[in-house]
Amino acid sequence: MLLFSGALRHDKAWAKYSDPLLRMSFWAMARQFPSMLAMIGRIAWREDPRALVVLVAAQLASGAMSAFLLVATNQVLVHLFAGGPTPDKLREALPALLLGGASSAGSVLLGCLIVQVEGRLYPKIELSCRTAYYGMMTRVEMSAMEDKDIHRQLALGQYGTDSVRRMLSSSVWIISGLMSLGAAAVVLATLHPLLLAALLLIAAPRWWGAVVVMRRAYASQHAWIDHRRATDVLLWPITRAGATPELRVHGAGRLLIHAQEDMGRTAAAEKARLARAEARTEVVTAAMSGTARILAYGLLWWLLVVGGMPLAAAGTAVLAIRNATGYLNQIVSQLNRMCEESLYLTDMNNSIKLGAQHAIPDHGAGVEGEGVEVVLQDVTFRYPGAERDALQGVSLTIPKGKVVALVGENGSGKTTLAGLIAGLYLPTAGTVSYNGVDVREANRESVFDRVALLPQDVDCWPMTVRANIHIGDAGRPLDQEKIEAAAERADIRTVVEKLPHGWDSIAVKDFERGVRLSGGQWQRIGVSRAVYRERDLLIVDEPTAALDPKAEIDMFDSLRSFTDDGVTTVLLITHRLAATANADVIYVLHDGRLIEHGGHADLMALEPGHYRTLYEMQARQYQQYQDAPVPGPRPPADAVKNGGER
Ligand SMILES: Nc1ncnc2c1ncn2[C@@H]1O[C@H](COP(=O)(O)OP(=O)(O)OP(=O)(O)O)[C@@H](O)[C@H]1O
Numbered sequence: 001m002l003l004f005s006g007a008l009r010h011d012k013a014w015a016k017y018s019d020p021l022l023r024m025s026f027w028a029m030a031r032q033f034p035s036m037l038a039m040i041g042r043i044a045w046r047e048d049p050r051a052l053v054v055l056v057a058a059q060l061a062s063g064a065m066s067a068f069l070l071v072a073t074n075q076v077l078v079h080l081f082a083g084g085p086t087p088d089k090l091r092e093a094l095p096a097l098l099l100g101g102a103s104s105a106g107s108v109l110l111g112c113l114i115v116q117v118e119g120r121l122y123p124k125i126e127l128s129c130r131t132a133y134y135g136m137m138t139r140v141e142m143s144a145m146e147d148k149d150i151h152r153q154l155a156l157g158q159y160g161t162d163s164v165r166r167m168l169s170s171s172v173w174i175i176s177g178l179m180s181l182g183a184a185a186v187v188l189a190t191l192h193p194l195l196l197a198a199l200l201l202i203a204a205p206r207w208w209g210a211v212v213v214m215r216r217a218y219a220s221q222h223a224w225i226d227h228r229r230a231t232d233v234l235l236w237p238i239t240r241a242g243a244t245p246e247l248r249v250h251g252a253g254r255l256l257i258h259a260q261e262d263m264g265r266t267a268a269a270e271k272a273r274l275a276r277a278e279a280r281t282e283v284v285t286a287a288m289s290g291t292a293r294i295l296a297y298g299l300l301w302w303l304l305v306v307g308g309m310p311l312a313a314a315g316t317a318v319l320a321i322r323n324a325t326g327y328l329n330q331i332v333s334q335l336n337r338m339c340e341e342s343l344y345l346t347d348m349n350n351s352i353k354l355g356a357q358h359a360i361p362d363h364g365a366g367v368e369g370e371g372v373e374v375v376l377q378d379v380t381f382r383y384p385g386a387e388r389d390a391l392q393g394v395s396l397t398i399p400k401g402k403v404v405a406l407v408g409e410n411g412s413g414k415t416t417l418a419g420l421i422a423g424l425y426l427p428t429a430g431t432v433s434y435n436g437v438d439v440r441e442a443n444r445e446s447v448f449d450r451v452a453l454l455p456q457d458v459d460c461w462p463m464t465v466r467a468n469i470h471i472g473d474a475g476r477p478l479d480q481e482k483i484e485a486a487a488e489r490a491d492i493r494t495v496v497e498k499l500p501h502g503w504d505s506i507a508v509k510d511f512e513r514g515v516r517l518s519g520g521q522w523q524r525i526g527v528s529r530a531v532y533r534e535r536d537l538l539i540v541d542e543p544t545a546a547l548d549p550k551a552e553i554d555m556f557d558s559l560r561s562f563t564d565d566g567v568t569t570v571l572l573i574t575h576r577l578a579a580t581a582n583a584d585v586i587y588v589l590h591d592g593r594l595i596e597h598g599g600h601a602d603l604m605a606l607e608p609g610h611y612r613t614l615y616e617m618q619a620r621q622y623q624q625y626q627d628a629p630v631p632g633p634r635p636p637a638d639a640v641k642n643g644g645e646r
Pocket of ligand 1: 414
């Protein structure tokens with residue numbers, strides 16, 4: 001728990017969801033069955049109507065076969081317990097025996113058909129739910145993703161993506177179980193109505209127990225959701241082929257393993273608690289159900305001895321009770337499972353609804369005109385859950401076709417400002433406009449369509465090098481020539497073409513054809529991606545951190561050349577102030593405020609000037625080393641010591 005300062009249990013978050021979901025009674029859940037059935041039926045129908053029809057028909061037929069089997073067994077018993085010579089009794093029982101055999105064979109064949117159809121239908125359903133859920137996640141506003149309550153609810157939805165498949169499978173079992181149970185109930189009711197009541201008495205405790213266990217498991221899942229997510233992300237870096245070297249050298253691997261053991265123990269304690277509680281519930285359930293069963297057999301005994309029930313009928317009743325309790329258990333456990341899954345599915349549906357509420361708008365005014373001018377007026381921004389503003393009252397203009405530099409110390413708000421300029425975040429106060437269109441009112445797709453991003457940390461996608469560049473403009477068809485030209489411009493083309501599998505090399509080592517690219521090479525892939533995207537506003541955040549000095553100079557020259565067309569704007573965020581000297585405008589941020597702006601010469605003329613101080617500090621570093629004499633070899637430690645004594 002060291003890594004997360006304690007257990008990641010969320011009682012408060014749980015309380016929010018417990019009311020609507022956990023107070024569901026078994027009957028409320030059973031009442032929901034038809035609507036659940038309709039919902040999953042709709043999804044299955046949309047994906048593969050033929051498969052759904054075959055599946056339902058096969059299950060119904062299978063249920064009918066079980067009913068035939070019971071009726072046939074009853075007939076066989078009636079004939080066997082009747083008076084007369086055994087060969088005659090056997091001959092008379094033969095048609096019923098054959099019917100029973102045919103029913104069993106039919107059940108087996110239908111079972112094979114069901115397995116096949118399920119294999120065809122279920123993956124389609126799962127895929128469709130996954131696409132709906134993850135598709136929604138890609139459209140959610142960044143600020144919503146960073147709000148921990150919203151994010152938790154959104155993340156919960158992922159456990160429901162295969163719930164429809166499981167619910168469909170359960171509902172199919174429930175329907176066939178209900179048919180078989182119906183047959184057994186009819187047989188019992190015909191023999192004696194009291195036997196039906198006994199059957200319900202046997203079933204009721206089982207239902208109750210199953211609901212209690214399921215609700216407890218669901219509550220636990222909600223309360224420990226963050227713990228589960230944290231354990232997953234904790235282990236993920238260990239399995240990567242290019243796992244961070246700190247895992248080994250700093251002993252971080254040991255720390256992570258101990259942490260996961262620690263977290264695993266907490267999770268195991270929770271599982272053990274659930275298992276103990278389940279065992280306690282099971283004892284109570286089994287005791288109640290067992291008592292009811294004894295009563296049922298007692299009733300049968302009484303009917304045999306006092307009520308004059310024939311032995312064959314009693315035999316059938318025993319069989320029917322045994323079968324019916326089996327079917328009941330099947331129905332209860334499947335209905336229970338279905339209800340549990342429906343809770344996860346409800347989570348997924350809620351996530352999708354919540355995601356839609358926080359979706360990036362794809363309607364509104366479009367950004368028109370060639371090139372863009374971005375104007376920020378009195379912009380203030382605070383991250384969700386943060387205690388202070390990351391930006392305060394920032395007003396500035398990013399003109400069309402110019403190089404604009406954003407500078408300032410770490411944490412001064414440069415990346416945040418770039419995010420607002422790119423339309424990734426909306427200001428808490430003030431406005432950001434593109435060619436006069438307020439981003440808040442704009443169709444954000446049309447804003448994004450004007451921007452190419454080269455972020456501080458280039459995304460290293462586990463796919464081919466070619467796809468890693470094409471993903472920069474994924475909405476358009478792949479253009480190999482353009483990819484090669486972009487790579488050429490970022491000076492990475494030769495490196496890629498010399499890889500054993502060239503453009504088809506996969507950019508992570510864990511895969512077949514995998515290669516390991518260096519930090520600088522990744523940065524160049526990132527540049528190629530942004531070049532390939534070819535948009536009006538190129539936002540570049542610390543583009544040279546991983547580049548060697550020559551590459552760094554080339555990169556800044558190359559960035560400047562993007563504006564040669566008089567349309568493309570380059571917004572450059574960098575700590576290397578030598579590179580900002582020839583920017584057209586420099587904006588200086590300090591503690592979230594814009595404190596200076598102008599050309600390099602204007603800013604150097606300010607007295608006192610923040611930019612000037614930063615610039616001179618950097619320049620002095622180089623000067624200091626230039627002026628210092630080249631150090632000779634260090635004297636041996638003894639000599640220093642003796643020299644010191646003299
Ligand atoms: N996603 C976030 N959620 C909450 N606070 C954030 C988030 N990102 C940044 N911040 C905070 O906002 C402030 C500005 O951060 P930002 O990343 O914009 O600074 P920066 O100038 O780009 O820094 P650097 O030079 O180190 O990259 C910092 O105090 C940071 O802690």
